[in-house]
Amino acid sequence: xxxxxxxxxxxxxxxxxxxxxxxxxxxxxxxxxxxxxxxxxxxxxxxxxxxxxxxxxxxxxxxxxxxxxxxxxxxxxxxxxxxxxxxxxxxxxxxxxxxxxxxxxxxxxxxxxxxxxxxxxxxxxxxxxxxxxxxxxxxxxxxxxxxxxxxxxxxxxxxxxxxxxxxxxxxxxxxxxxxxxxxxxxxxxxxxxxxxxxxxxxxxxxxxxxxxxxxxxxxxxxxxxxxxxxxxxxxxxxxxxxxxxxxxxxxxxxxxxxxxxxxxxxxxxxxxxxxxxxxxxxxxxxxxxxxxxxxxxxxxxxxxxxxxxxxxxxxxxxxxxxxxxxxxxxxxxxxxxxxxxxxxxxxxxxxxxxxxxxxxxxxxxxxxxxxxxxxxxxxxxxxxxxxxxxxxxxxxxxxxxxxxxxxxxxxxxxxxxxxxxxxxxxxxxxxxxxxxxxxxxxxxxxxxxxxxxxxxxxxxxxxxxxxxxxxxxxxxxxxxxxxxxxxxxxxxxxxxxxxxxxxxxxxxxxxxxxxxxxxxxxxxxxxxxxxxxxxxxxxxx
Amino acid sequence: xxxxxxxxxxxxxxxxxxxxxxxxxxxxxxxxxxxxxxxxxxxxxxxxxxxxxxxxxxxxxxxxxxxxxxxxxxxxxxxxxxxxxxxxxxxxxxxxxxxxxxxxxxxxxxxxxxxxxxxxxxxxxxxxxxxxxxxxxxxxxxxxxxxxxxxxxxxxxxxxxxxxxxxxxxxxxxxxx
Ligand code: SF4
Ligand code: SF4
Numbered sequence: 108x109x110x111x112x113x114x115x116x117x118x119x120x121x122x123x124x125x126x127x128x129x130x131x132x133x134x135x136x137x138x139x140x141x142x143x144x145x146x147x148x149x150x151x152x153x154x155x156x157x158x159x160x161x162x163x164x165x166x167x168x169x170x171x172x173x174x175x176x177x178x179x180x181x182x183x184x185x186x187x188x189x190x191x192x193x194x195x196x197x198x199x200x201x202x203x204x205x206x207x208x209x210x211x212x213x214x215x216x217x218x219x220x221x222x223x224x225x226x227x228x229x230x231x232x233x234x235x236x237x238x239x240x241x242x243x244x245x246x247x248x249x250x251x252x253x254x255x256x257x258x259x260x261x262x263x264x265x266x267x268x269x270x271x272x273x274x275x276x277x278x279x280x281x282x283x284x285x286x287x288x289x290x291x292x293x294x295x296x297x298x299x300x301x302x303x304x305x306x307x308x309x310x311x312x313x314x315x316x317x318x319x320x321x322x323x324x325x326x327x328x329x330x331x332x333x334x335x336x337x338x339x340x341x342x343x344x345x346x347x348x349x350x351x352x353x354x355x356x357x358x359x360x361x362x363x364x365x366x367x368x369x370x371x372x373x374x375x376x377x378x379x380x381x382x383x384x385x386x387x388x389x390x391x392x393x394x395x396x397x398x399x400x401x402x403x404x405x406x407x408x409x410x411x412x413x414x415x416x417x418x419x420x421x422x423x424x425x426x427x428x429x430x431x432x433x434x435x436x437x438x439x440x441x442x443x444x445x446x447x448x449x450x451x452x453x454x455x456x457x458x459x460x461x462x463x464x465x466x467x468x469x470x471x472x473x474x475x476x477x478x479x480x481x482x483x484x485x486x487x488x489x490x491x492x493x494x495x496x497x498x499x500x501x502x503x504x505x506x507x508x509x510x511x512x513x514x515x516x517x518x519x520x521x522x523x524x525x526x527x528x529x530x531x532x533x534x535x536x537x538x539x540x541x542x543x544x545x546x547x548x549x550x551x552x553x554x555x556x557x558x559x560x561x562x563x564x565x566x567x568x569x570x571x572x573x574x575x576x577x578x579x580x581x582x583x584x585x586x587x588x589x590x591x592x593x594x595x596x597x598x599x600x601x602x603x604x605x606x607x608x609x610x611x612x613x614x615x616x617x618x619x620x621x622x623x624x625x626x627x628x629x630x631x632x633x634x635x636x637x638x639x640x641x642x643x644x645x646x647x648x
Numbered sequence: 649x650x651x652x653x654x655x656x657x658x659x660x661x662x663x664x665x666x667x668x669x670x671x672x673x674x675x676x677x678x679x680x681x682x683x684x685x686x687x688x689x690x691x692x693x694x695x696x697x698x699x700x701x702x703x704x705x706x707x708x709x710x711x712x713x714x715x716x717x718x719x720x721x722x723x724x725x726x727x728x729x730x731x732x733x734x735x736x737x738x739x740x741x742x743x744x745x746x747x748x749x750x751x752x753x754x755x756x757x758x759x760x761x762x763x764x765x766x767x768x769x770x771x772x773x774x775x776x777x778x779x780x781x782x783x784x785x786x787x788x789x790x791x792x793x794x795x796x797x798x799x800x801x802x803x804x805x806x807x808x809x810x811x812x813x814x815x816x817x818x819x820x821x822x823x824x825x
Contacts, residue, residue: 207677208681208685214692217677217681367812369804538689559798560730564730567730571689598797598798602730602787
C-alpha cells in the first residue's frame with residue numbers, strides 16, 4: 108500500500124515505528140549531537156600513534172589501512188595473551204541479564220546495544236568467530252560474527268557511548284567489568300587511528316606539559332599565585348603555596364581543571380586555605396600538575412606513560428608521601444594501576460598524618476592518600492575549627508563520583524566531612540548513591556559539546572534523583588569530588604533540574620574553615636554574600 | 649453518558665493501549681523495560697511515561713479545560729527531545745492518543761451529542777499538540793544553549809589561562825561563566 112492511501116493517524120503510527128532489527132545487524136547512524144569528533148592527525152602524530160589521518164566518524168570512508176582486519180586480529184590476540192581479565196571476560200558471560208538494565212545509557216535511551224551485556228557482545232561475537240573452535244565451526248549459531256567495516260563502526264559508536272563507570276560490574280555475579288571491555292575495544296580502534304579528539308588533545312597536552320590543559324610551568328606558577336592573592340582578598344590571609352620545592356613531607360597533586368575552571372577553582376581555594384591552617388608541609392609540582400589521566404580512556408600504554416610523572420616527581424622532590432585532590436578517574440589509575448605500572452614506590456614512606464598520627468595503611472602500597480580521607484581524619488581529631496553556618500545558604504546532596512565510589516569504596520569519608528562543614532544535607536534515594544551511584548553520563552572522555560544529546564540522556568538517571576531531592580527537600584547544591592563531574596553536571600542539571608548548582612567538597616570545607624587571624628567572612632569562596640540562611644535541615648540518618 | 653464519563657469508565661483500557669502504542673517507538677527489549685521495571689529511580693523514562701499518561705488521561709476525564717497544558721507534556725517531551733527521534737516521532741504521542749480514543753470508544757460514539765463532544769476533544773488535543781511542539785522547541789533550544797554554554801566555558805577557560813598566566817589581575821568575561 109502506498110503511503111498516499113493511508114489515513115493521517117495511520118501515517119502517524121507508521122512513521123513512529125523504527126524498523127525491527129536483530130542485534131546482530133551492525134548498522135549505526137552517526138548523528139550530530141550523539142557522537143564525538145574524530146582525533147586529528149596532529150595529535151596522533153605528536154603521540155606517535157599509528158594511522159593518523161583527517162577523518163570524521165560521519166564520513167563514509169574511514170580510510171582504513173588495507174590490512175586493517177589483520178591489525179585488529181593481531182591486536183586482539185596480543186591483548187588476550189597479555190590481559191587475563193580480557194580473556195576471562197570474553198569467555199565467562201552466561202548472558203544472565205543481571206547487568207542489562209543497569210547502564211545509564213540504556214536506561215536513558217532504550218537502545219539495546221547500550222545494555223552492558225550487548226555492548227560486550229559486540230566484541231565477544233568477533234572473538235568467538237576468530238578465537239574459539241565453536242565460533243569457527245558453528246558461526247552465528249553460537250553468537251559468532253565476522254568482522255567487517257560495519258562492525259568496526261558499530262564498535263566505535265558504542266565504545267564511545269560507555270563512560271567506563273563500572274556500574275554494571277556491581278551487579279554481575281561473575282564480576283565482569285564491561286568498562287574493561289570498552290577499554291579493550293578502544294585500544295583496538297586506536298590501532299587503526301580511530302579515536303576521539305576530546306581524548307587525544309588532552310593527552311598530547313599532558314605529554315608535553317604534564318597537564319591536560321597544556322599549562323606550562325610559569326603559567327602554573329602564575330595561576331597558583333593568582334589563587335593565593337584571591338584567597339587573601341577573601342580571608343585577609345596570604346597563604347604560602349610552595350611549588351617544585353624539594354624536601355617537603357608531601358607532594359600534593361590535583362586535577363589541572365582545579366587551577367582554572369569553574370566551579371573547580373573554589374575547591375582549589377579550599378585546599379589552599381586548609382593546608383595553610385594546619386601548617387601542612389607540602390609542595391606542588393609543575394610537572395605533576397595533573398592528577399587526571401586521560402590515558403585511562405585511551406590505552407594501557409598511554410595511561411602508564413602519563414602516570415609515570417607522579418612517582419618521578421615524588422622522587423625528584425624527595426617527599427615522603429603523596430596527597431591527591433578531588434579528581435575521579437585519577438583515583439582509578441592511582442588506586443588500581445599505578446603501583447604495578449610505575450611502582451613499587453619503595454623510596455616513599457607509608458603515609459602518616461603528622462597532625463593526627465594516623466597511618467593510612469590502606470595506602471601502604473601506593474603511598475597516595477585521598478584528600479577526603481585526610482580531611483575526615485583531621486576533623487575526627489579536632490584539628491580544625493569549623494563554622495558550618497557559613498554554608499547555610501546551601502542545602503546539599505552528595506553525588507558519589509563513579510571512580511572514588513566503585514574503584515576505591517570511598518563512601519563515608521566525604522559524607523562525614525560534608526556533615527561537619529554544613530548543616531543542610533540530604534541523601535538522594537539509596538539505589539542511586541554509594542556503589543550504585545549513577546554516572547554523570549559524560550565520563551571517560553565523553554564530556555564534550557558535540558555529543559550533548561547523548562550526554563543528556565546518559566545523565567538522566569543521575570539528574571532524576573537530584574530532581575527528587577530538589578523537589579522534596581529543596582536541595583540547591585550537588586556536591587561531588589571529581590573534576591569531570593564539576594564540568595559536566597552543571598549543563599546536565601541545567602537541562603533536567605534547573606536551580607541546583609555544583610560544588611566540590613573542599614570548597615565547602617574552605618567556606619566553613621575558621622582561619623586564625625582571618626577577616627570576618629562576609630562572602631563564601633565564590634564571593635557570594637553569606638546572607639540567606641536556610642532553616643537547618645538534615646536527614647535523620 | 650457524556651464523553652467524559654465514557655472516557656472515565658474506559659480509562660484503564662485506553663491507557664494500556666495508548667502506552668503500548670507509544671512504546672512501539674522503542675526496540676522490543678526497551679518496551680518491556682520501560683513498561684515493567686517499576687522502580688522509579690532505576691527507570692526514569694518508564695516512570696515519566698506512567699506519570700504523564702496518567703495525568704493526561706485524568707485531565708481528559710475532568711474535561712481538560714482547567715489544566716495547564718504545559719505541565720501535561722513537559723516531562724515526557726524533555727525526554728523524547730534527547731532520544732534520537734525526529735520532531736514528528738517525538739511528538740507523536742498525542743496523535744496516538746487520538747487514535748486510541750477512536751479505536752477504543754468508536755463503537756460507543758453513536759449519538760450526535762457524543763460525536764460532537766468527540767470532535768471538540770480532538771480539537772482540544774490538536775491544541776495540546778501545538779503546546780507540545782512549543783515545549784519540544786524549548787527543549788531543543790535549551791540543548792543548543794547548553795552547547796553554546798560549553799563553548800563559552802571553554803573559551804573562558806582559555807581566556808582565564810591566558811590572563812592569569814600573563815600576570816594580569818582582572819579577568820574579562822568572568823561574570824559570564
Ligand atoms: S561501564 Fe557504565 S557506561 Fe559502560 S556499560 Fe557499564 S554501566 Fe554502561
Ligand atoms: S551480569 Fe555478567 S554474566 Fe550476566 S549478562 Fe551481564 S556480564 Fe554476562
